[in-house]
Structures are given as structure tokens and as C-alpha cells.
Amino acid sequence: MAHAELDRLQVCLNFALDTLRKEMDNSQLPPLSQHSSVEHPQAVMLYTHKCLTFMNHPLACLGELKNLIQSPLDKRMDDIFSAYSSACMDTLIKTSIIDHLSESSNPSEGIAVAELASTFELDSQKLVPILRFCAANGWVRETRDSSFALNRCSRIFIKGRTGRRLNLSFLSIVRVMPAWVTESDWKLSRSPAQTSFQIAFNTPLQQFSWIQQNPQALIPLADHLQVLGDMSTPSIVADYPWERLETPVIVDCGGGKGGLVTAILDAHPSFQAIVQDMENVVVMTGSLMKERRPHDIESGILKVEAHDLFQSQPRIGNEYSFILRHILHDWPDKEAAAILGNVARALGPKSKILIIEMVAVPNVDSTATRSAKSFLLDSDDKRPNYCIPSHFGAASKLVNAFSVNMLSLMNGCERSLREWESLVNGCGLRITNVYPLRAHTSVIECALDV
Ligand SMILES: C[S@@+](CC[C@H](N)C(=O)[O-])C[C@H]1O[C@@H](n2cnc3c(N)ncnc32)[C@H](O)[C@@H]1O
Numbered sequence: 001m002a003h004a005e006l007d008r009l010q011v012c013l014n015f016a017l018d019t020l021r022k023e024m025d026n027s028q029l030p031p032l033s034q035h036s037s038v039e040h041p042q043a044v045m046l047y048t049h050k051c052l053t054f055m056n057h058p059l060a061c062l063g064e065l066k067n068l069i070q071s072p073l074d075k076r077m078d079d080i081f082s083a084y085s086s087a088c089m090d091t092l093i094k095t096s097i098i099d100h101l102s103e104s105s106n107p108s109e110g111i112a113v114a115e116l117a118s119t120f121e122l123d124s125q126k127l128v129p130i131l132r133f134c135a136a137n138g139w140v141r142e143t144r145d146s147s148f149a150l151n152r153c154s155r156i157f158i159k160g161r162t163g164r165r166l167n168l169s170f171l172s173i174v175r176v177m178p179a180w181v182t183e184s185d186w187k188l189s190r191s192p193a194q195t196s197f198q199i200a201f202n203t204p205l206q207q208f209s210w211i212q213q214n215p216q217a218l219i220p221l222a223d224h225l226q227v228l229g230d231m232s233t234p235s236i237v238a239d240y241p242w243e244r245l246e247t248p249v250i251v252d253c254g255g256g257k258g259g260l261v262t263a264i265l266d267a268h269p270s271f272q273a274i275v276q277d278m279e280n281v282v283v284m285t286g287s288l289m290k291e292r293r294p295h296d297i298e299s300g301i302l303k304v305e306a307h308d309l310f311q312s313q314p315r316i317g318n319e320y321s322f323i324l325r326h327i328l329h330d331w332p333d334k335e336a337a338a339i340l341g342n343v344a345r346a347l348g349p350k351s352k353i354l355i356i357e358m359v360a361v362p363n364v365d366s367t368a369t370r371s372a373k374s375f376l377l378d379s380d381d382k383r384p385n386y387c388i389p390s391h392f393g394a395a396s397k398l399v400n401a402f403s404v405n406m407l408s409l410m411n412g413c414e415r416s417l418r419e420w421e422s423l424v425n426g427c428g429l430r431i432t433n434v435y436p437l438r439a440h441t442s443v444i445e446c447a448l449d450v
Contacts, residue, residue, distance in 0.1 A: 063394015110143035232439035318348030
């Protein structure tokens with residue numbers, strides 16, 4: 001019997017894995033291993049563009065295979081229980097079990113749950129299912145019955161590592177989303193102050209105004225956003241042609257803790273930089289920069305200033321180019337156009353605006369997609385059609401999850417290239433180039449449309 005989809009996915013997966021193996025060898029990367037307690041360079045290095053593409057292909061195939069094979073009710077239960085995945089990892093972090101496992105003298109043996117329970121004065125009956133669920137999710141290994149060890153992935157959660165700061169829970173917002181969309185008074189509203197966020201937090205304030213009134217929320221959010229930003233910063237620094245920028249000063253609008261411009265200054269010391277953000281944020285960023293980069297602050301190479309994105313941009317003319325990273329996706333079209341318009345009106349002919357965001361790809365075609373075609377041209381165009389959706393299916397879950405999250409928080413969204421073009425053109429700008437990054441985001445470079 002012909003199992004067309006299954007057969008195509010099998011061929012695709014085999015081909016994708018063979019190609020990934022070759023590409024990793026070409027890049028002299030060590031083999032991937034879930035049994036290794038040593039971190040793979042994957043966690044910290046920039047892959048080649050080719051290697052990244054060939055990682056997405058097997059992930060996309062696996063996702064499509066899972067969708068094809070798994071029973072719908074199992075799949076639904078998987079979704080429902082996914083909230084426990086983060087809860088179980090949070091428990092291992094909160095108890096410091098993660099740190100304890102990382103200090104094990106024999107990482108391949110692991111540590112018995114009885115020992116963990118006695119060290120942390122916890123109930124072993126609770127710890128076993130929690131650790132087993134983490135093992136099923138690939139975060140830890142069960143080395144023998146009821147003994148557990150860290151694997152390479154969970155090292156990212158050890159104290160001091162970045163995974164630890166990626167810690168915001170959106171659960172209360174997630175829970176109210178179906179009611180917000182289907183039956184609330186705001187179900188047709190596009191306002192950033194009429195979303196799941198206001199319902200979940202019982203507030204009339206939009207997210208950023210709420211944070212101003214609730215200062216205890218600022219540091220965890222800023223840390224979380226910095227880690228998200230750091231995921232793309234090395235690629236932004238390496239993959240955008242900064243040397244072609246004709247303006248001496250880079251202004252990072254809504255620049256948060258300033259991690260991006262400081263990384264750019266490190267790589268390109270001829271630039272000066274300005275971090276702009278809300279009053280409450282620049283107080284934090286200003287003191288951070290004074291501590292970390294006193295010379296740059298004293299010499300004026302780096303400035304930190306309060307500026308409201310909804311007011312006219314005070315840095316005007318050919319001296320300045322502007323970065324908007326993870327800003328416009330927060331906002332619905334009307335507000336996004338207001339923010340972009342304020343920057344557009346400040347541009348000189350030499351200035352650029354670098355919008356750094358995800359570019360959403362509609363999932364329109366599951367076989368003859370553009371990316372799959374180019375993949376075929378690189379290899380063997382007699383192969384059967386691939387079953388990878390144009391947006392990489394399961395491998396693009398994160399982009400789509402971000403989009404739903406932005407929607408629930410502020411009526412924002414991740415935009416497709418067509419939507420970016422329409423937003424940019426509506427502000428008297430044109431897209432001069434789109435630079436794909438070795439990250440989930442791209443740099444959409446814009447200039448005055450003259
Ligand atoms: C999603 S974060 C992105 C931070 C930073 N650009 C990055 O990539 O890490 C959005 C930022 O916009 C800032 N922001 C929100 N509303 C603003 C406003 N009205 N004026 C200035 N900044 C604002 C927030 O304080 C926050 O730092």
C-alpha cells in the first residue's frame with residue numbers, strides 16, 4: 001500500500017539527517033549527544049547559515065511525523081500537560097537540585113532520588129515523577145531506576161547561566177485567552193490595553209504602564225528580555241554589514257538594558273551609541289552602564305536617555321541611525337505605525353532604521369515550498385516532494401508562539417514580510433534590504449523613500 005506522506009517524510013528525514021551530519025563534520029563540530037554531561041558548542045556558538053538550515057529540516061520532519069502518527073487525543077493531552085514541563089523544570093531550579101546534580105562527582109552515575117530528598121528535605125515520592133517527566137522531555141537522564149543526572153541541555157539552568165533568567169510565566173494570561181477572544185467585551189478590540197493581560201492582572205493599564213506602577217516586576221522582565229535579546233545579539237553583530245552604515249551614532253529605541261548597542265560598540269568602536277527607553281528603565285540601565293562601561297559614559301560615546309516612543313524623536317538627521325529590536329511586534333498596527341512614523345520623521349537621507357524582528361511565514365503549502373525547492377536544487381531535483389511546510393512546521397513553533405504571546409499581551413503580532421512592507425511603506429519608508437540572521441529574527445533595513 002502507498003503511504004505517500006509517511007514515505008516522503010521518511011526520505012526527507014533521512015536526507016536531512018545525512019546532510020546535517022556532513023555539515024557538522026565540515027564545521028568540525030563534535031557529535032551531538034544526550035548522554036554527554038559536557039555542553040555542546042551549540043549552546044554558545046554561532047552556527048553557519050547552512051548548518052542552521054540543516055538543523056531546521058530534521059526538526060521540521062520530526063514535527064510533521066509526530067503530527068502524522070500521534071493519535072489526536074494523545075496530542076491534545078500533550079498540549080494540556082505541557083504547562084507541567086516548565087513547572088517541573090522550575091521545581092528543579094527552585095530546589096537547587098539542578099545545581100546539586102551539576103556538582104556530582106560522577107555525572108554518568110547520577111544521584112539517587114533518596115539522596116536528593118534527604119539533602120533538600122523533600123519528599124522522594126514527589127521528586128520521582130517530577131524528575132521522570134523532565135527526563136521524558138530530554139532535560140535530565142535517568143541513569144538507573146530513580147537516579148538522575150544532568151544532560152548537556154539542562155546545564156543552561158545552572159546558577160549564573162542564562163536559562164535561569166528566562167523565567168517569566170505567562171500562565172495566568174494564557175488561561176484567560178480563549179474567553180478574551182471569544183466572549184469578552186474586547187473580543188473585537190485592537191487596543192493594547194484591552195487584552196488577556198488586563199483580564200489576568202485585573203488592571204486597566206497596558207503592560208508597560210503596569211510595570212511602571214509595579215516596580216518589583218521590572219527586573220525579572222528586563223532580565224528575561226535581555227536573555228531573549230542575547231539570543232540574537234552575536235548574529236546581529238556578525239551578520240549585519242555595520243561598516244556600510246554611514247551615520248556615526250546608533251540609537252537603540254526601547255533599548256532596555258543596552259546589551260545590543262554595547263555589543264555593537266565592542267565590535268565596531270568607531271560608532272557612538274544612545275540607549276533610549278522609558279524613565280523607569282533608563283534609571284536601571286544608566287546605573288548598569290556607569291558600573292560596566294564608565295569610560296564610555298564619561299566620554300559620551302554611550303548615552304542613556306529617557307524617551308517615549310510615542311513622542312517625536314529628538315535625535316534628528318544624518319548623524320543618526322536607529323534600531324528597533326523587539327519593539328514593533330509588541331504593538332498593533334496603529335501604534336506600531338505611530339512609533340515607526342516618529343523615527344521616520346527624524347531620518348536624514350543617510351540614516352537607516354534597522355527593525356530587528358521575526359518574519360512570520362504563512363503555512364500555505366506543505367510540498368512545493370520555496371525553501372524546500374531551493375533545498376532540492378542544492379541536492380537532487382529528482383527526489384520526491386518534501387513534506388516540510390513553508391514555515392518549517394514544528395520547527396517554527398517558537399515564532400508562532402511569540403505571535404500568540406504578543407497578541408495576548410498587547411494585541412501585537414509577528415508580521416510577515418508583506419505586512420512589514422505595508423507598515424514601512426505607510427510611514428514614508430522603503431525596505432532597502434532584509435538580512436536573515438543566525439537567530440529567529442531578521443534585520444529589516446529601511447530608509448527614507450525618496
Ligand atoms: C520587548 S522589550 C525589547 C527591549 C530591547 N529592544 C531588546 O531587544 O532587548 C520592549 C522595550 O520597549 C520599552 N518601551 C515600551 N513602551 C515604551 C515607550 N512608550 N517608550 C519607550 N520605551 C518603551 C520597554 O521598556 C522595553 O525595554
